[in-house]
Amino acid sequence: MTKNLRRLALASTAFLALASGAFAQQTVVWWDFLAGGDGVRMKALIDAFNAEHEGEITIEGTTLEWGTPFYTKLQTSSAIGEGPDIATYHLSRIPLAVDSGTLSEITDEDMAGAGIANTDFTTAASDAGKVDGTRYAVPFDQHGLILYYNKDMLAEAGLLGEDGLPTGLDGLDNFNAILAQFTGDGKYGISTPTGDRYRTIYSLFGQQGGTMFDEAAGGFFPTDEDLAKLTNAIEVVKGWVDSGYTPVQVESPAALALFSSGQSPFFIMGNWEVPTFVDLHAKGELFEWGAVELPVLFENKAAWSDSHAFVIPANSGKDADPDKRAAVMQVIAWMDQHSLDWAGAGHIPAYNAVRESAEFKALKPQSDYAGFADTAVFDPRTILAGPAAPLGDAWSNYINPATTGEIEPADAAAQMRDDLNGQL
The missing domain is CATH 3.40.190.10 (Periplasmic binding protein-like II)
Structure with missing residues (x-):
């Protein structure tokens, strides 16, 4: 790890240490659709997060079937308040998810509380996570x-x-x-x-x-x-x-x-x-x-x-818990700040500091095609777009x-x- 990424990781840990005083031990229920090599890498990231945040935040992860089964289950579960605290999502499907009321808005205040901001991400991915200027997803990568x-x-x-x-x-x-x-x-x-x-x-x-x-x-x-x-x-x-x-x-x-x-x-x-x-x-x-x-x-x-991203289900009828939401945002920030490991799957980190780091630039062939992150063409912003x-x-x-x-x-x-x- 270079000095820049080490400072980033230490800063993230220090920020979390300060923030964690605001809430008690939290269990964050996580759903993803990641199988194969992606699933192995994500499991390793979850394990690393849990080890680093023992006594503060624990991710309780579940992997569901990719495609229509995943999105249908998340939509129906969110509608009755039984969805997870956080889920992976494809940015191309965000308009449909918003139209169906599946997702919660992620505000600038949510982002700032976790020490991240809109400008920390590629413009293409950041824009794809919004509908009519409102953010519903935080990008994790760009794959193309x-x-x-x-x-x-x-x-x-x-x-x-x-x-x-x-x-x-x-x-x-x-x-x-x-x-x-x-x-x-x-x-x-x-x-x-x-x-x-x-x-x-x-x-x-x-x-x-x-x-x-x-x-x-x-x-x-x-x-x-x-x-x-x-x-x-x-x-x-x-x-x-x-x-x-x-x-x-x-x-x-x-x-x-x-x-x-x-x-x-x-x-x-x-x-x-x-x-x-x-x-x-x-x-x-x-x-x-x-x-x-x-x-x-x-x-x-x-x-x-397209992009894998993190979303927060709306979970209709479920009382808002600011401490849980703060914990979820800390999970999102940590995952993005440690996305160099995810790049091993071939994906381009959406988080600028990681994508621009010396470690990523030394990663071949990923850094040879990373330029597509800036010229990507995502699916159009319509409820008919996205996987499945x-x-x-x-x-x-x-x-x-x-x-x-x-x-x-x-x-x-x-x-x-x-x-x-x-x-x-």
Whole structure:
């Protein structure tokens, strides 16, 4: 731990020591949806918090099933006052949670009482935690779409700089020419899992400056220009399929295997696969590899992103307990201030002091793609957005199939728009 992070941790502990005098021993009931490697890392953070705050605050953690089961249970439990004191949440689902009355506002006073402030977090994540300027979530990380690459293959092709990072990938024509260079003899220029192609398309839509949702202007893809930008983005990925740069149908495990077996120099996927490649490399089962932000194929740098965040359920009818709330806020602050360990899962800390620390900058490849935290494109602020929500269904029903030739790109874009607007 560097001096800066050590000072941060000591300051956090000292602040808590002062604050803890205001309330007796507290048990904070915690719900999350984190399984696999994420779950292991979060369990370790909870254990570390409990050990450090013995006699003051104890987190009582429970992990529930990801997706619809988690969000449904939290909503129904909060409605009858039986929800937890704190829960993890995806920022993309905040508008829906607020619309259903599931979450409690987190005020500036709540934040200040825990020694944190709005300015301590990335602007993109902080804004995504608010609805109409009111905060309902404190971001913990940003996770998003990145480009994994095979250093050996790129070095042989003269596309690797002295710093070990790819060179010359920006620009659609240029990138397509590179993909063509690696395609053939049973190999593909890029591996893009069919079920996740919508994230690439949304990223390319963002790189064109497209507006996905504007309630005042008519809803989803409010102008013909926005619809054209979505169509352009679909055609880019469909073009990779049509040109043989990527398989027509390939789901996540097979797409990962294409990359890890050396059959493709590039793999587009979320940063959550970083631990997979770290483990394979440690066992001597993977080439030298890296990960960077998505190439800029249009005008702007942009990549699909979401965030794990912390929320406080409204718990209808349950008496407010200021001491419990202060304890919950201390938990949130501590987790963010110790999120370097969480970055081991590939995520980018939303807490500026950690993301800008020497320890994080030394963490590879995470620090090589951390820039997407500042140019992230989150789901639009609508109750239809987020994991296990109608927006995800629309991507799957119209946009992913358009990349495989089942629907014409322009038709897919229009059908997605009409479907979503019909649900508003």
